[in-house]
Amino acid sequence: MLASVPTFALVGVDSHEVTVEVDVRRGLPAFTVVGLPDAAVREARERVRAALLNSQLDFPLQRLTANLAPASVRKAGPSFDLALAAGVLVASDQVPADALERTAVCGELSLSGLLRPVRGALSGALAARRAGYERLIVPEGNAGEAALSDDLEVLGVPSLRQLVELLHGRWQPEPATPQVRPVRDRVDEPDMADVRGQVDAKRALEIAAAGGHNVLMVGPPGAGKTMVARRLPGILPPPSLDEALEITRIHGAAGLGDGRLATERPFRAPHHTISPQGLVGGGSVPRPGEITLAHRGVLFLDEVAEFSRSSLEALRQPLEDGQAQIVRGQRSLTFPARAMLVAACNPCPCARPREECRCNEVDRLRYGRRLSGPLIDRIDLVCQAEAPRAVELVSAGGGCDRSPAIRERVVAARERQHRRLAGTCALCNADMDGRLTRRHAALGGEVAERLLGSVESGSLTGRGHDRVLRLARTVADLAGRERIMPDDLDEALAYRLAPRAPIAA
Amino acid sequence: MSAACDACLRRGFLVGHLASRIAGLLDSSRRRVPGLLSLGDERLVAAVAGDGAAEALAFLDGFDPAAARAQVRASGARALCRHDPAYPAQLEPLSDAPSVLFLAGEGDIREAVSLEPSVAIVGARRASDYGLEVTRELGRGLGAAGVTVVSGMALGIDAAAHRACLDGGGVPVAVLACGTDVVYPRTNRMLYERILERGVVLSELPPGQRPFRWSFPARNRIMAGLSQITVVVEAADPSGSLITGTFAGQLGRTVGAVPGQVTSRRAAGSNGLLKDGALFVTSPQDLLDELFGTESDRARTARSPSRPEPPADPVRALLLEAVEAGLGIEGICAHAGLPVHEARAGLSRLEAAGHVSRDALGVYRPRLAVADGRPAA
Numbered sequence: 001m002l003a004s005v006p007t008f009a010l011v012g013v014d015s016h017e018v019t020v021e022v023d024v025r026r027g028l029p030a031f032t033v034v035g036l037p038d039a040a041v042r043e044a045r046e047r048v049r050a051a052l053l054n055s056q057l058d059f060p061l062q063r064l065t066a067n068l069a070p071a072s073v074r075k076a077g078p079s080f081d082l083a084l085a086a087g088v089l090v091a092s093d094q095v096p097a098d099a100l101e102r103t104a105v106c107g108e109l110s111l112s113g114l115l116r117p118v119r120g121a122l123s124g125a126l127a128a129r130r131a132g133y134e135r136l137i138v139p140e141g142n143a144g145e146a147a148l149s150d151d152l153e154v155l156g157v158p159s160l161r162q163l164v165e166l167l168h169g170r171w172q173p174e175p176a177t178p179q180v181r182p183v184r185d186r187v188d189e190p191d192m193a194d195v196r197g198q199v200d201a202k203r204a205l206e207i208a209a210a211g212g213h214n215v216l217m218v219g220p221p222g223a224g225k226t227m228v229a230r231r232l233p234g235i236l237p238p239p240s241l242d243e244a245l246e247i248t249r250i251h252g253a254a255g256l257g258d259g260r261l262a263t264e265r266p267f268r269a270p271h272h273t274i275s276p277q278g279l280v281g282g283g284s285v286p287r288p289g290e291i292t293l294a295h296r297g298v299l300f301l302d303e304v305a306e307f308s309r310s311s312l313e314a315l316r317q318p319l320e321d322g323q324a325q326i327v328r329g330q331r332s333l334t335f336p337a338r339a340m341l342v343a344a345c346n347p348c349p350c351a352r353p354r355e356e357c358r359c360n361e362v363d364r365l366r367y368g369r370r371l372s373g374p375l376i377d378r379i380d381l382v383c384q385a386e387a388p389r390a391v392e393l394v395s396a397g398g399g400c401d402r403s404p405a406i407r408e409r410v411v412a413a414r415e416r417q418h419r420r421l422a423g424t425c426a427l428c429n430a431d432m433d434g435r436l437t438r439r440h441a442a443l444g445g446e447v448a449e450r451l452l453g454s455v456e457s458g459s460l461t462g463r464g465h466d467r468v469l470r471l472a473r474t475v476a477d478l479a480g481r482e483r484i485m486p487d488d489l490d491e492a493l494a495y496r497l498a499p500r501a502p503i504a505a
Numbered sequence: 506m507s508a509a510c511d512a513c514l515r516r517g518f519l520v521g522h523l524a525s526r527i528a529g530l531l532d533s534s535r536r537r538v539p540g541l542l543s544l545g546d547e548r549l550v551a552a553v554a555g556d557g558a559a560e561a562l563a564f565l566d567g568f569d570p571a572a573a574r575a576q577v578r579a580s581g582a583r584a585l586c587r588h589d590p591a592y593p594a595q596l597e598p599l600s601d602a603p604s605v606l607f608l609a610g611e612g613d614i615r616e617a618v619s620l621e622p623s624v625a626i627v628g629a630r631r632a633s634d635y636g637l638e639v640t641r642e643l644g645r646g647l648g649a650a651g652v653t654v655v656s657g658m659a660l661g662i663d664a665a666a667h668r669a670c671l672d673g674g675g676v677p678v679a680v681l682a683c684g685t686d687v688v689y690p691r692t693n694r695m696l697y698e699r700i701l702e703r704g705v706v707l708s709e710l711p712p713g714q715r716p717f718r719w720s721f722p723a724r725n726r727i728m729a730g731l732s733q734i735t736v737v738v739e740a741a742d743p744s745g746s747l748i749t750g751t752f753a754g755q756l757g758r759t760v761g762a763v764p765g766q767v768t769s770r771r772a773a774g775s776n777g778l779l780k781d782g783a784l785f786v787t788s789p790q791d792l793l794d795e796l797f798g799t800e801s802d803r804a805r806t807a808r809s810p811s812r813p814e815p816p817a818d819p820v821r822a823l824l825l826e827a828v829e830a831g832l833g834i835e836g837i838c839a840h841a842g843l844p845v846h847e848a849r850a851g852l853s854r855l856e857a858a859g860h861v862s863r864d865a866l867g868v869y870r871p872r873l874a875v876a877d878g879r880p881a882a
Contacts, residue, residue, distance in 0.1 A: 199845040200834040218866045347866055360631045360660050362692050368865035382867035386833040450857065475846075490850035493857075497867045 003090035006104045007083035008124035009075055012286050012333045013253040015120060015127035019069045022087030027063030035068030038076040047109045048085045055113035055160040060092040076285050079118040082107030085160060099167035103135040104128045113160040117141030120253040125149035143176035145252055145259035179260040190231050193402045197388040201228045204383035204495055206406055209236050210413035211474030212430035214341040219385025221351050225344040229300050233267045234403040237411045243296045250295055254288050266297035272306040276314040280324045281335050291318050294339035304343035305370045312375050319378045377463060380471050381495040413477040429474045437466050441473040447486050468496050509605050511570040513586030517605035518573055519546055521711040522564050526553045528717040543601035580686040580712030582609040591615045596730045598756055603709035609685040612705040617676045618731050622796045623653035625728045627746040628662025628738035629771050636662060636739035639763050641669040646789020648675025655732045662738045664693055667700060677704035682724045683716035722748050729753040736761040736786050740774035747774040759795060761786040824851045828861050829871045
């Protein structure tokens, strides 16, 4: 007899539908799995056999053939176990054939028959809903995450035995409820006001947060660049439901989530020894890179000049397109990668304060060149972080707004952008393409002249021109202005750094 | 074209031949060759050649002036010996004046250092922004006044002096510690080409010679010898630049120094010179006054080019003042009493007007004097 059970395979961060077909017929006892399975999938045979027997169920002593369709796509990982077991149960008449109608199944088995959670439950649930399934059966540990997808009945099952009870209609699990990660305790959260001085970096980060722009902080070690950067998530607007789902889906697929809906934007700070693949994704079984894990959040590159040249080069395309494209042999994969880049570096290789600097011209040139060109052109704001003076360290109060107050301004600015950009695929000013930029960031006569002058004098590239306009748009949004005023453009130009600025000779 | 007599040419190539021997002798010190180069050919060989003496004497005997001249020509240089009338007379007081100078470049050495006054500007390779800025102002002012600027084409102050002199329209003279066809340091290749176009690159070492540690202090004596005034911008103590100043003093030439921070180690040498009575140099005008006298027409007409008109807006003037004082962005805000977003906007205007510029990492710096309407590089 033949059974077919739909399940979902995780490819990158997206799930693709896979149908598990199980055929049971007379012959020498054997269990074959076909359809490009990897080692973990082939081992599923042993897990399925032991789990069935340990759950006091029958493992038919007949010829079993399982096919994972479409047969042309490589299957990896243990998430097919449950679908295979369910297929065997149906094909050997141990559960009613119609019990799995319009139902998808996903999960890993242990030998005892208990179900183990898998990666990418939300991704699978969203795909199941899109494919028109009504029910999704997952291990209990995945139920909360999968239930974040609405319009889908998610059933969390603890063991294979309980699955059989469920399919016979003798047991009904509690409907799984979505879990939301509690917003962190506001008292403990790092606050911008904790950081002394750093007015420039704080202002730059506020603008960046308001428009989703990329920032570079330049300053000596110990100035507090990392401290300021770590406080960026606290002033970013909380993710919308769609964004939160995206974040949760990606983190679930990477095995980082805790199954609850994310309420904060991610903050990823990879070490500078990271490989290009680690940064933008890759590997023989493609995994998302740091920029994808930072999707809708912040990618912080401390000591950015220490990153390998190939890693920084690899970042260029994702930063521009908002997605990372990985080409592996026959197929190509696309990961979402719309993150804010926050980079930090020292003013020169010796990293001493300006008066004690021991670098010569060549060292400094070489250092600057490592960042210059393609990467610096994609940075909208370059700000200076200075070591705080002793007086500021001991004085009470940072003299700046607390994070919630800054966040309010940021949220207000973002709301203006949402209204303006409603119906387009851009969520914030940094997302605007050339056409949207021209429509929404138009300049009045005198202001336009001023910008044109910068382009003609060669201090702005074509891409730089649009980026400055978007930045000026954000500055105006922060000030609550619908029109971009000369001062807004001036401030944008002051943060924007020309890619080939002459280096002091 | 000027020529060199066979004996002088032979001497020049002998020094090149013995260069690595001299280096072996002076390996551990940065001292100048004490009197070595004033020795006659045979005695020089005896003093430095050691077990290579026979070979060196054979080199002297087998010296082929025609082949040597061809080699010099092939390198794009020309040789000038001390018997030639074009040989700079001001080198004569040196006890160890080079017998022959190898010259390259379009500039005329006689015009550059004999007919026109010349000033040597020397200083640290690892110079501060302040040092570099003052150097540029000095070089530009001297260049614009038609005064030749002599320096060593090293990184830092030297290179900045050459560039500024070129920008000001002057004739730069680079004295190298290696052959005139060897670019050292290589980073200065562009600058080297520019100097060749308008100025003179010279050396006492024959073409193809790489630099040695001893050849740097050795060329310093030539720099000091060629110039009426030697200005030390930033020099630690001890340092090569200080040696140049000492040579100039021994020759009875004027030694000038630019005051530096008293807490800065790299200005210790130059500040020490000031303490000992060196000319206090704060602007090109100080040097022009010294060269031509305060009342001369030349000093007056050759005023150094000025900065653009200071901004009329008082707040922007405060901002500019803060940038000129070398303050960071926070200091700038505090000085002008502005919140950071207004300060940034104001700086942007100052940049557009040519008062300030930003370096590769966005740090604001004052923009230098503007010569014939063209902003400084």
